Amino acid sequence: MKITNAFRWDKESVQLCEIRVKEGIIIEIASNLSEEEDEEVFDAQGTFVSPGFTDVHVHLREPGGEYKETIASGTEAALRGGFTTICPMPNTEPVPDTVEHLEALKEKINESSLVEVLPYAAITSGQKGKDLNDLKALKGADAFAFTDDGVGIQSAAKMKEAMEQAAQLHMPIVAHCEDNSLAGNGVVHEGAVSKRLGLPGIPPSAEAAHIARDALLAEETGCHYHVCHVSSKESVRVIRNAKEAGIHVTAEVTPHHLLLTENDIIEDDGMYKMNPPLREETDRQALISGLEDGTIDCIATDHAPHAEHEKQQSMKQAPFGITGLETAFPLLYSYFVQRGSWSLGQLINWMTTAPRKIFSLPKRELEPMHPATLTFIDMTGNEKIDRYTFSSKGKNTPFHGVSASGFPLFTMISGEIVWKGRQGQ
Numbered sequence: 104m105k106i107t108n109a110f111r112w113d114k115e116s117v118q119l120c121e122i123r124v125k126e127g128i129i130i131e132i133a134s135n136l137s138e139e140e141d142e143e144v145f146d147a148q149g150t151f152v153s154p155g156f157t158d159v160h161v162h163l164r165e166p167g168g169e170y171k172e173t174i175a176s177g178t179e180a181a182l183r184g185g186f187t188t189i190c191p192m193p194n195t196e197p198v199p200d201t202v203e204h205l206e207a208l209k210e211k212i213n214e215s216s217l218v219e220v221l222p223y224a225a226i227t228s229g230q231k232g233k234d235l236n237d238l239k240a241l242k243g244a245d246a247f248a249f250t251d252d253g254v255g256i257q258s259a260a261k262m263k264e265a266m267e268q269a270a271q272l273h274m275p276i277v278a279h280c281e282d283n284s285l286a287g288n289g290v291v292h293e294g295a296v297s298k299r300l301g302l303p304g305i306p307p308s309a310e311a312a313h314i315a316r317d318a319l320l321a322e323e324t325g326c327h328y329h330v331c332h333v334s335s336k337e338s339v340r341v342i343r344n345a346k347e348a349g350i351h352v353t354a355e356v357t358p359h360h361l362l363l364t365e366n367d368i369i370e371d372d373g374m375y376k377m378n379p380p381l382r383e384e385t386d387r388q389a390l391i392s393g394l395e396d397g398t399i400d401c402i403a404t405d406h407a408p409h410a411e412h413e414k415q416q417s418m419k420q421a422p423f424g425i426t427g428l429e430t431a432f433p434l435l436y437s438y439f440v441q442r443g444s445w446s447l448g449q450l451i452n453w454m455t456t457a458p459r460k461i462f463s464l465p466k467r468e469l470e471p472m473h474p475a476t477l478t479f480i481d482m483t484g485n486e487k488i489d490r491y492t493f494s495s496k497g498k499n500t501p502f503h504g505v506s507a508s509g510f511p512l513f514t515m516i517s518g519e520i521v522w523k524g525r526q527g528q
């Protein structure tokens with residue numbers, strides 16, 4: 104197959120190109136490729152082509168929470184957002200904390216996933232933070248990495264034990280950092296908005312204290328420690344210091360923490376409730392500079408679908424979390440690339456190469472010998488985000504009605520167009 108009329112990021116600028124694909128693999132890329140007899144031609148219609156995005160932090164809710172999302176609906180949302188590899192978190196029912204549960208989950212993934220799905224296994228039984236799972240056996244059953252995302256591991260000793268074992272297995276420990284004794288029953292950032300709305304707050308120290316603790320434990324144990332959804336300037340500082348000390352720490356940031364602050368919360372509205380909470384403008388700026396200077400390694404959505412009736416509740420009642428797969432690239436492209444803060448190459452790196460490097464996944468580059476697993480993005484059009492058109496069952500986004508460019512038009516996996524939803528709409 105010859106893909107024609109596509110733009111790609113070529114070192115420093117966007118260039119028109121043609122791509123030859125054989126048996127699902129990229130063979131050649133050039134501005135003009137020779138004609139081959141009887142070759143199928145795929146007209147990319149002037150879209151921008153990128154390796155499919157990788158998201159190392161999503162919630163698919165299956166098993167146990169199928170009314171919020173299923174593997175089928177969540178992976179369709181991934182395709183619609185340009186993601187071809189996603190890593191679901193283990194806060195499901197049951198939790199993938201035994202080989203049996205993980206195998207059952209993998210079977211469901213095989214039955215209904217539309218993209219590559221690499222599931223995490225939990226660190227502790229039922230994610231209760233008490234009994235360590237058989238990490239060696241879970242690695243043997245292909246766990247992507249270990250995490251108790253959804254809750255922080257409260258006991259430092261338990262975290263140390265987990266890291267000791269993970270280090271021996273050469274597996275990363277991925278952490279939702281939240282000290283419950285500091286976070287309490289908080290529902291928003293502790294600051295101006297928690298005061299204005301009279302809501303219990305979550306201080307930045309609830310996150311940063313765990314990161315500082317765990318960085319020391321990672322140093323002691325030699326474990327690779329990855330921090331989920333960094334939200335505060337204090338956390339960025341602690342991660343920067345840890346990296347400077349040579350500790351193997353990596354970190355991710357979500358689109359919503361890069362784009363929103365507590366000031367976007369106008370009233371007591373559960374749609375703006377997420378964990379960690381939206382913080383202050385100085386935090387948002389620290390996250391942006393942390394990403395730009397390499398303190399934060401990649402972008403991950405923390406796609407957290409919930410049902411409409413759940414998110415329509417007040418801050419105190421609604422569950423934490425917002426969806427992200429179908430809005431991540433358009434929002435970041437429109438806000439940071441179109442306005443000139445980042446190059447397209449930087450954004451693509453944080454959503455493709457960088458997350459794969461953190462977890463030593465096989466490279467997916469737009470280069471010969473790599474799989475033709477590609478996302479084709481419409482860079483010129485502009486449309487309003489409409490949550491009711493999401494493939495995800497979770498319509499819970501605070502970005503409904505926001506205008507953006509950069510929506511994927513079609514997605515290819517190993518040379519096959521697997522999604523052309525926007526074309527068909």
Ligand SMILES: NC(=O)N[C@@H](CC(=O)O)C(=O)O
Nearest residue numbers: 162252253377378407423424
């Ligand atoms: N981020 C969230 O606000 N919610 C996540 C849990 C989590 O990522 O901690 C969820 O599972 O809904």
Ligand SMILES: [Zn+2]
Nearest residue numbers: 252253279331
């Ligand atoms: Zn979390």
Ligand SMILES: [Zn+2]
Nearest residue numbers: 192252253405
């Ligand atoms: Zn999460």
